[in-house]
Amino acid sequence: xxxxxxLTEHLAELEREGLRRSPAEPIAPGxxxxxxxxxxxxxxxxxxxxxxxxxxxxxxxxxxxEHRRLERALATWLGVEDALVFSSGYAANVGAxxxxxxxxxxxxxDALNHASIIxxxxxxxxxxxxxxxxxxxxxxxxxxxxxxARAWVxxxxxxSMDADGPDLAALRRLCDAHGAGLFVDEAHALGVLGPGxxxxxxSAAVVPDVVVGTLGKAxxxxxxxxxxxxxxxxxxxxxxxxxxxxxxxxxVSCAAALRSLQRVIEEPGLAATVEALSSRLRxxxxxxxxGRPDLTLQGEGHIVPLIVGAPDRAMRLATLLRERGVAxxxxxxxxxxxxxxxxxxxxTALHTAADIDAAIAAVGAAIDVLDAx
Numbered sequence: 296x297x298x299x300x301x302l303t304e305h306l307a308e309l310e311r312e313g314l315r316r317s318p319a320e321p322i323a324p325g326x327x328x329x330x331x332x333x334x335x336x337x338x339x340x341x342x343x344x345x346x347x348x349x350x351x352x353x354x355x356x357x358x359x360x361e362h363r364r365l366e367r368a369l370a371t372w373l374g375v376e377d378a379l380v381f382s383s384g385y386a387a388n389v390g391a392x393x394x395x396x397x398x399x400x401x402x403x404x405d406a407l408n409h410a411s412i413i414x415x416x417x418x419x420x421x422x423x424x425x426x427x428x429x430x431x432x433x434x435x436x437x438x439x440x441x442x443x444a445r446a447w448v449x450x451x452x453x454x455s456m457d458a459d460g461p462d463l464a465a466l467r468r469l470c471d472a473h474g475a476g477l478f479v480d481e482a483h484a485l486g487v488l489g490p491g492x493x494x495x496x497x498s499a500a501v502v503p504d505v506v507v508g509t510l511g512k513a514x515x516x517x518x519x520x521x522x523x524x525x526x527x528x529x530x531x532x533x534x535x536x537x538x539x540x541x542x543x544x545x546x547v548s549c550a551a552a553l554r555s556l557q558r559v560i561e562e563p564g565l566a567a568t569v570e571a572l573s574s575r576l577r578x579x580x581x582x583x584x585x586g587r588p589d590l591t592l593q594g595e596g597h598i599v600p601l602i603v604g605a606p607d608r609a610m611r612l613a614t615l616l617r618e619r620g621v622a623x624x625x626x627x628x629x630x631x632x633x634x635x636x637x638x639x640x641x642x643t644a645l646h647t648a649a650d651i652d653a654a655i656a657a658v659g660a661a662i663d664v665l666d667a668x
Contacts, residue, residue, distance in 0.1 A: 337515030349543030390537030458594025486513025579655030
């Protein structure tokens with residue numbers, strides 16, 4: 296008996312449902328990329344000289360000066376006491392949530408939270424109350440009805456599939472009133488949104504108990520971090536399994552992220568460019584889909600989801616746009632709920648107004664033939 300035979304069957308089922316994933320096609324030379332998370336265009340920045348690897352977990356022999364330089368700079372930037380860098384955003388969320396809560400605790404989690412938050416909550420073995428997306432009232436009920444003494448509310452500040460975010464000020468008040476901790480993932484907001492690019496929590500004058508950020512999006516590198524009070528860092532150093540049992544983030548990645556952070560601080564025009572271009576794209580797409588109730592433009596800001604409904608329509612629209620020189624990705628279930636497949640466009644500081652107008656024209660032409668057979 297072939298122990299892997301069932302994998303072929305499962306892949307065939309995904310194929311029938313239009314949900315099988317394959318490596319993305321390389322972006323054609325000369326094509327406009329609207330599927331990158333390199334929001335500020337910093338990913339091509341040359342890294343400063345630094346070691347290419349840490350050689351071990353930081354608890355053993357992997358501690359390097361580049362780690363602490365970056366952590367202190369991130370903490371200062373965000374106005375928190377300290378930070379701890381992880382190898383990825385997934386590792387940061389899973390590692391932090393899985394050790395901050397336990398079997399006798401409650402985690403209230405937004406229905407559209409990233410897989411890393413979902414998995415971290417599951418690994419904690421806490422009771423998880425999943426609430427409707429963006430519902431402050433549902434969070435209040437979950438906190439008010441709980442029997443557990445300790446609770447966490449876990450949200451993203453800017454949801455990458457819907458381009459929206461929660462009322463963080465209201466959540467801070469709720470958490471304070473109910474004695475709960477506020478866990479905020481700012482992965483897609485930091486560097487782009489908020490005063491000085493410090494995220495949506497800063498816009499709301501809110502200090503989360505735990506803030507998670509990534510080095511692989513607006514900062515154009517690799518890795519992630521968790522920030523907050525010094526005691527939080529100390530605890531994660533001892534108990535976050537995805538940190539303890541992983542080789543320390545490459546020093547060269549830390550050095551590159553620090554250089555990018557300095558540019559974010561010194562060049563606010565990068566985020567302003569993204570904001571202006573995002574508004575231009577959204578206005579143009581609104582006009583392009585006018586009179587098309589089967590198409591919906593979602594959210595606000597630099598992530599621009601165009602919801603088309605069925606997975607095969609999303610795949611076809613992505614193909615049509617690639618044929619017209621605009622590279623986008625189709626986003627399908629289970630990443631998004633059934634019936635809400637979409638193409639997602641992301642704006643970066645590397646785009647020009649002419650690029651935005653070309654993308655708008657390509658979308659207009661593609662949707663005209665989207666359902667042609």
